[in-house]
Amino acid sequence: MFEDDDRQVRLSFEAAAFGAEYHLPPDQHGPLTTADGTGPGDRAVLAVAALRKCLTSPPASTGADLATRALQGGTLLAELTSRSPVVSLAVLALLHSGRLVEAHEAADAVVTDARDRGAPMAYAEASLVRALVLLARGHVTDAAVDAQTALDRMGWHAHARTAAATLANCLIERRELSEAASVLDRVENIPPPVNVPGVDAYVYLARARLHLGLRDIEAARNDLVAAEEALQVFGDANPSALPWRSLAGVIAHLGGEPTRGNVLIQEEIRLARRYEVPIALGVALRRRAMVERGQQALDTLRQAIAALEATDAKLELAHTHARLGRGLRRAGQRVEARHHLTISLDLAHRCGASGLEAEIRQELTAAGARPRRPALSGVESLTPTELRVAQLAAQGGSNRDIAEMIFVSRNTVAWHLRNVYRKLQIDSREHLTRLVQV
Numbered sequence: 294m295f296e297d298d299d300r301q302v303r304l305s306f307e308a309a310a311f312g313a314e315y316h317l318p319p320d321q322h323g324p325l326t327t328a329d330g331t332g333p334g335d336r337a338v339l340a341v342a343a344l345r346k347c348l349t350s351p352p353a354s355t356g357a358d359l360a361t362r363a364l365q366g367g368t369l370l371a372e373l374t375s376r377s378p379v380v381s382l383a384v385l386a387l388l389h390s391g392r393l394v395e396a397h398e399a400a401d402a403v404v405t406d407a408r409d410r411g412a413p414m415a416y417a418e419a420s421l422v423r424a425l426v427l428l429a430r431g432h433v434t435d436a437a438v439d440a441q442t443a444l445d446r447m448g449w450h451a452h453a454r455t456a457a458a459t460l461a462n463c464l465i466e467r468r469e470l471s472e473a474a475s476v477l478d479r480v481e482n483i484p485p486p487v488n489v490p491g492v493d494a495y496v497y498l499a500r501a502r503l504h505l506g507l508r509d510i511e512a513a514r515n516d517l518v519a520a521e522e523a524l525q526v527f528g529d530a531n532p533s534a535l536p537w538r539s540l541a542g543v544i545a546h547l548g549g550e551p552t553r554g555n556v557l558i559q560e561e562i563r564l565a566r567r568y569e570v571p572i573a574l575g576v577a578l579r580r581r582a583m584v585e586r587g588q589q590a591l592d593t594l595r596q597a598i599a600a601l602e603a604t605d606a607k608l609e610l611a612h613t614h615a616r617l618g619r620g621l622r623r624a625g626q627r628v629e630a631r632h633h634l635t636i637s638l639d640l641a642h643r644c645g646a647s648g649l650e651a652e653i654r655q656e657l658t659a660a661g662a663r664p665r666r667p668a669l670s671g672v673e674s675l676t677p678t679e680l681r682v683a684q685l686a687a688q689g690g691s692n693r694d695i696a697e698m699i700f701v702s703r704n705t706v707a708w709h710l711r712n713v714y715r716k717l718q719i720d721s722r723e724h725l726t727r728l729v730q731v
Contacts, residue, residue: 333372339363340379343386348531352569357390364399375407375415381422388426389533391572393605396426404439408702417446417456424459429572431608431644434708437463442704444476451492454480458499465502466608468648473503494523494535501540510547517541532564533573539580546584554584572609575601579613582620591620611640615653622660630660638664672729674716680729682709683717687725 340363347356360383363369370380380403387396400423407416424439440460447453457480464473477500501516520537524530532538538561545554558581565574578597582590594617601610618634621627634657641650657664675683678699685695692706699706714720717728 333369336363336365336369337373337377337379340369340383344382347386347389348534351531351567353390353531353533354569356386357392360384360386361395367402370402370406375403375410375419376412378418381419384422384426388429389531389570391533391570391604393426393430397423397430400426413446414450417443417450418452421452421456421459424456428459428463430605431611431640431646433463433466433608433645435705438702438705438708441708442702445704449483453483455492455495458495461499461503465499465506466646466648468506468651470503470506473499477503491524491527491535494520494537497523498535498537498540501544505544510544513544514548517544529564531568531570531573532561532577533568533570536561536573536576539577543580543583551584558584571600572604572606575604575606575613576609579609579616582616587624591617591624594620607640608644608646611637611644611646611649614640615649615656618653618660619656622656627660631657631662634660634662635664671717675713679709679713679716682706683713683725683729686710686722687729
């Protein structure tokens, strides 16, 4: 179909076709043409190859290096635009290799391009990818906004399920469990893509986390069984994308299957080390400590912190410091416990993980500290951005007007107003003028 001098066009079509395969098991992937990254088609093929290598060929950094070559400082996006899913594959390769800052910068560019082009589905898909990056970095509220944007615009799109799972994970971090359940129920009737098990696994994992938060161990176990069945075809894949084994291991312990639980957790630790992905390693080690006791658990948590401290995964680091602080307090080491709990409190607050923050305050009090309690209601409780949004709304600005003035999306404004209403204990704009000084 293509002449020899149309190689770049042919490669672009090839990359677009193979780009749709990344949710498929590796044995169903078609062979890619060798590409050197010197033309737009070559760069597109490199983007597909980047994610494949990141997920299946350790170390993950090999795929990340290909992703950087493919993106070439914005060249690939300028050539293919956000309407091509290929650009986001390179972003996901950066994400799953742990290069979160680079992934965030690239994801921002794709979202901006889609918005500027007025491409609604590209904007939804790019928002979903950025939500995954933001959540990995610990930007819970911003991730929720992007996931909500994607979910609202996707309709019956297969990735609406992924968007719902991502939003639910954000809500779980805020301990808004009933809201998380509602989000997952919303996509219950959207069928998963045929023979694409990776998509539905996102939902199973989110549900498992929700059920674990609700202390429904049997339901969580069933969720993880479904996830395992969906993901077993991926074999020894990079655990960064879907770290199901360590969660399944914790739930197996809680369900009275310690031997199975240990095997699952140790396998995820092995894979994380094989792929050289410190974020996944830190998460797996923290979960292993959850099923250990005494000094062994404390030592494992210190290993997890050492792995995570070199990354930009601040929320995972917050959870790990919190668990170590809790363990130290119970071991009677109150001074060191307060040190780790204080670090965790600061990280959780900056991440917007309000559920974890509340738990840490209780632990600090139990450890003999008197943590400064932030205002939970009233104008003093508002963040600077929330206060600015509230002031603009009190002046009569619509969500669209406010979004344009502070350079964010309308969904972001809606999320900020939701927090404002909760903290001010009101339910509409009409009450803002008497509470917020403008």
